[in-house]
Ligand code: FES
């Protein structure tokens with residue numbers, strides 16, 4: 024391993040600019056003559072929209088325009104499209120009501136945009152927005168997830184019972200049979216709490232129109248600029264791709280919430296031409312709370328059938344998933360295909376059946392948030408497995424070990440569609456047990472008890488399906504796009520390299536990881552390699568970054584492009600050294616004639632390719648640049664075990680996370696420092712879900728109660744522990760790098776581990792997330808009362 | 813509209829601004845110092861922290877006019893004139909204490925201030941002192957390590 028090659032803890036290329044205040048985030052971009060936009064948003068969750076009177080606003084100082092849905096309709100601006108079409112269990116398509124970019128006829132959630140004001144300054148735009156008069160007649164709001172199908176009011180006329188889809192997976196008859204012969208059935212009912220992603224950079228967009236060329240440029244906070252170009256260009260604004268450039272510059276975190284195409288970015292792109300000025304919009308945090316797509320929000324029942332020894336026989340799951348007021352880009356996919364296919368977990372459960380009902384409510388749209396479906400699935404599986412262990416009085420490690428899919432069983436086809444490619448589940452769990460010193464837990468518990476504290480331990484042996492996705496599979500289940508990735512390796516004449524990727528980095532450090540990859544493989548110094556991402560004009564195509572796909576799919580595309588570089592380089596080198604192509608070997612940045620000391624460095628070969636004075640021009644084109652597209656053969660399956668240890672203070676209800684062991688298997692790892700960082704951040708978000716975060720809407724009015732950092736409890740430095748992080752490495756067998764992806768693991772594993780630990784400490788079956796001091800205190804008091812009886 | 817003058821990163825600046833201009837807007841929009849970020853509208857995220865007269869301050873809680881005559885240092889002014897990183901910046905880089913970089917300027921400015929008051933802080937002190945700075949990416953683990961490294965480096 025070299026200092027900058029695969030496996031090295033290389034410091035990040037991107038850090039210098041971020042640490043010196045020289046990053047370029049969307050709100051840092053100012054275009055000449057720029058005007059500012061502000062959106063007037065509905066104060067009501069559900070209301071009929073009456074007249075909108077903007078006359079006063081339009082006359083205010085600095086105001087350039089006020090737009091409403093009528094203006095969009097006059098210009099034939101389309102609605103915000105959904106990128107996924109689910110087929111229901113009755114064979115019919117999901118109900119897919121229109122999603123107008125500015126509310127038409129009705130407002131459907133508090134925060135739904137009603138009008139757009141463009142003015143010389145932001146302050147003027149805000150002042151004018153306040154002067155717009157809107158007539159609303161309020162309608163009853165549909166808020167409760169489980170109650171939505173029975174609500175008296177309908178969010179959309181197209182879905183009178185608020186049901187978007189009813190969907191199922193697995194073999195119902197076989198699962199019923201398994202339950203009929205079970206010695207034990209363990210059951211749980213719970214809510215997977217709704218979360219607000221809260222990337223620290225609020226969403227922003229700047230639109231610019233060039234009258235001379237007819238070209239549009241949109242700078243936007245996106246995880247996938249090409250997807251925005253596709254959706255916005257084709258469905259909303261009818262701008263052909265070659266006239267539309269989308270740039271996602273430095274982006275301050277995404278966690279899924281910046282995958283989706285949002286109305287505001289389309290509206291600034293449309294409005295900049297209308298007013299003849301670049302138009303900028305930046306969300307205030309309050310707007311982010313209201314309008315960024317939220318995550319999770321399931322109401323679930325799960326049952327696990329086992330024999331007397333704890334062997335799993337069958338699993339049955341029923342979930343109602345809240346989709347919010349409109350279908351966001353991937354909304355129907357998240358609680359179905361990204362969720363239920365993970366119900367086998369790491370286990371050999373032979374029969375599984377799951378049903379999911381997706382409902383509309385008068386709340387913000389709900390879509391992918393870090394892990395997207397897989398944290399919810401892991402919560403289902405790992406909470407019920409823990410419950411079964413308790414019901415059967417088995418050790419939680421033991422019941423898992425007993426049911427793990429063994430390494431010799433791969434490839435392993437689960438009863439819920441997926442074919443797992445590789446894994447060593449017991450190895451990771453054993454390592455995690457060692458890391459946290461599981462065998463001495465009882466001693467620590469006894470010691471804590473002397474201090475009046477309740478100590479608990481909890482496991483989560485998770486699996487995820489990452490590296491989305493084989494396009495044929497994605498298409499078959501309803502994705503309206505392919506999910507391959509593109510990469511370019513461009514040698515310059517003097518030997519430096521530009522690496523171009525269709526994935527997007529918004530914290531993941533691709534500029535470093537991909538440079539390492541290329542340096543390692545092509546033997547080019549790390550410092551002579553730069554990575555380009557986030558600009559549709561500089562990148563052939565790309566599907567962006569989500570679903571832990573960047574290294575597995577984007578890295579594999581680069582690997583294929585490098586294969587082509589080496590192939591071409593061999594032919595050039597053979598010519599230069601007057602040898603046969605089949606005798607040329609490539610290693611450590613040099614082409615050698617096998618068995619001789621003749622060699623040409625890759626830089627010399629690149630120079631020859633660009634200055635082809637001595638070059639096989641009748642067989643080869645000049646230049647050394649290769650493009651590759653990679654469409655994965657399968658998902659990748661990162662997996663591992665996290666173990667949480669907590670202490671509960673029964674007097675205050677405070678939970679302290681005292682230890683955390685994470686052993687993950689991401690296959691091969693390019694930069695362990697970056698990977699560990701991803702694990703830390705993921706765990707923090709998972710702890711956030713279990714302990715602190717919960718999005719609350721008022722039951723009746725549908726107002727967002729947790730709409731600021733005063734009300735929505737974000738994990739802060741003093742809420743969290745340090746983590747023990749380790750790995751096992753089982754290479755992915757079907758991609759060229761043997762990598763699996765690491766971005767979501769922590770968020771997927773953590774909530775179940777933590778809730779298993781807290782319920783273990785309290786000696787109770789279940790507790791709702793987030794486990795706030797109040798909830799924990801009540802549970803501790805009830806336990807005390809029971810003990811006293 | 814009032815004129816405000818102050819010293820920012822060692823340079824004197826003066827501008828005429830609207831009364832309601834916040835310090836953070838003044839820095840970002842009037843001076844083009846976009847390294848100072850805005851992450852919230854309730855003064856709770858810490859993305860906007862700068863140094864005003866030797867104290868870490870959330871630049872979204874002050875009007876520009878309130879800092880008339882002050883000495884302000886932003887993230888752009890933290891490194892040495894020759895470009896050498898401040899030990900805190902270096903420690904953040906060495907310990908992978910930043911991912912997306914959005915919280916980073918405020919986090920670094922707060923951490924520098926923390927060490928002024930606690931030159932040799934333990935983990936708990938660091939965590940408590942940084943609770944006014946939100947980071948959604950790192951889980952704080954490596955930020956704690958970075959502050960510890962910087963404390964050692966600065967003690968030398
Ligand atoms: S911008 Fe959030 S505290 Fe100042």
Ligand code: FES
Pocket residue numbers: 223275276530909910911912913914915916946947948949950
């Ligand atoms: S590094 Fe992204 S918010 Fe801290």
